[in-house]
Amino acid sequence: MPTGFKDWLQTLYVLLTFSAVLCFGALKSVLVGPIAGLILILGNLGVILGLFPAHVAWTVYTLLKTHKFDVPLKVAILLGLPALFGLWLGLSIAGSCLVGVGYGFFTPWVSSFEAFRLEDESKKFYHCLVDGTWGVIKGSCTVVRDFADLCYYSYPNYLKELRENPVSNELQPLRFIHVPACIIVGLMGLIVEIPLYTAIAIVKSPYMLFKGWHRLLHDLISREGPFLETACIPIAGLAIIMWPLVVVGSILLAIFTSFFVGLYGSVVVYQERSFRRGVAYLIAMVAEFDEYTNDWLYLREGSILPKPRYRKRKPSSASEPSVGRNQSIHERFRSIFPEAHGVHVPTLTASRSVRETIKEVKMVQIWGSIMKACEVRGMKLVEAGVITQSDLSDWLKAKHSNDGPVVGTGLPCFSLLHSLLDSIQSGSNGLILFDGTEVNHLNRPQDRLLDWFFQPVLVLKEQIRALQLEEGEIRYLEKVLLFGDKMGRAKSWENGSFVPHDALRAAQIEGISRRMMGMNRSVAKFPTYRRRYRHVVKELMAHAGGKGSSTMSVTRPLVKDGSMNSSTEKDGSVRSMSSRSVASIDIV
Known part of the structure; x- marks a missing residue:
């Protein structure tokens, strides 16, 4: 034929x-x-x-x-x-x-x-x-x-x-003198930002509609991006039909974000102690949004609207990122107003193929691996009597995670510690998940929630690597993470730990524990976390009630492709997982 x-x-x-x-x-x-x-x-x-x-x-x-x-x-x-x-x-x-x-x-x-x-x-x-x-x-x-x-x-x-x-x-x-200024600027922000953001989004929506269709049709004809695989052509065809709804959603998102952009003017007045700079912020944000949408839609560079300066001094890197001359408008917009990350217009650049997208580690995979690690390592601690059935019950009945700290905070931090130690031992530039998958800057999910934690976790990993913890110091860190200020519980757990004689080194280890606990408390506020973690705790309850005396053997590759040998020690100060034990049991 x-x-x-x-x-x-x-x-x-x-x-x-x-x-x-x-x-x-x-x-x-x-x-x-x-x-x-x-x-x-x-x-x-x-x-x-x-x-x-x-x-x-x-x-x-x-x-x-x-x-x-x-x-x-x-x-x-x-x-x-x-x-x-x-x-x-x-x-x-x-x-x-x-x-x-x-x-x-x-x-x-x-x-x-x-x-x-x-x-x-x-x-x-x-x-x-x-x-x-x-x-x-x-x-x-x-x-x-x-x-x-x-x-x-x-x-x-x-x-x-x-x-x-x-x-x-x-x-x-x-000061009382700033109270009226904050209220007035907040109200002005709602009056000014909402209609102007709405007007800019509506005026530019036809450009977004036709340029999006042009991009998708170009990919369809040239078989690029989502149209590269024949099986995905129907899905991409649905994207062409639904593109007007995406445009409408972008308009609604801009309107929704304008509420918070306007109200943030009150914060600027409070920070700068100046009514004039609060008004300048409101004017500048309209120009920034106009310039931001121009850049996304490949229209003229910059904005014809004025952009007055509303900061007295250049903010430090600890509070807000600096704005350099060579930064893109996306980076400048995020650095000037980090709270306005929600102001997005979908990019019209050529998209990647489905095969390229599949190479990314999905967020659901990371969540699943985190929960599986907590479950398996928690079962080991339950079998060893480190975590009791009353600890699990206290967390299930508690309204606040702090009311059940051993299970609510200690166990996730304990699991994170061993994930970091696995990553250090393997010499990974990223993070080794429990199933052996390596997450790094190349394959990490492009998720806003992950942005807040991925880099801090990598920084924490490098801090642990730099400390070159000995075996007993690792055990001490485990105790601090699991029990916190419960000194009686910590002393009753004989896991071979020792408190460093150097006061500075002990303070560094405790500082790492506080940072890990802070990260866990922040993650625990996510709604999906509690639902998933509650299932893990229920599994541990069942294990503590009926299988507490059984043993568990879990094996897994160190990395997904098996290219790294688990017996190879990349760092002499951090032992391989086979040589570390928790209460005389192997945590894998």
């Missing part, structure tokens, strides 16, 4: 299949979407309205009890709380409705096309029928649960840290 005729038949088959799946996906969206959307919307509304009185009480109580703010600043925050809570109600309810409609309608549709990625041809039709039905309904319930964890656990934990953290004793003063 001629090659041209084969290509024509293949193209016709793809187009017919695409049309059929498009219609079938729309049918599933009509049938499943209302159920999933209502579950998500009504569930989130119940959480928002049900916990609203508690949120008000917790916030006011924390504001009155904290020593971080002086009386004038507390008065200013109290005056602004009604507006902030009103903004929270409005945005959270509107956001829940939009997410519910979007998730319920589009997820079944997209799931039908995801079946094309399967290699087994016999299962494609089955998954095209099944995917996006019951799984979407379960997913909407999971979203509601995660949102409830965020409102009921994460927010109170943050407030409790604000009340009890020693750092909060650093008094932040505010």
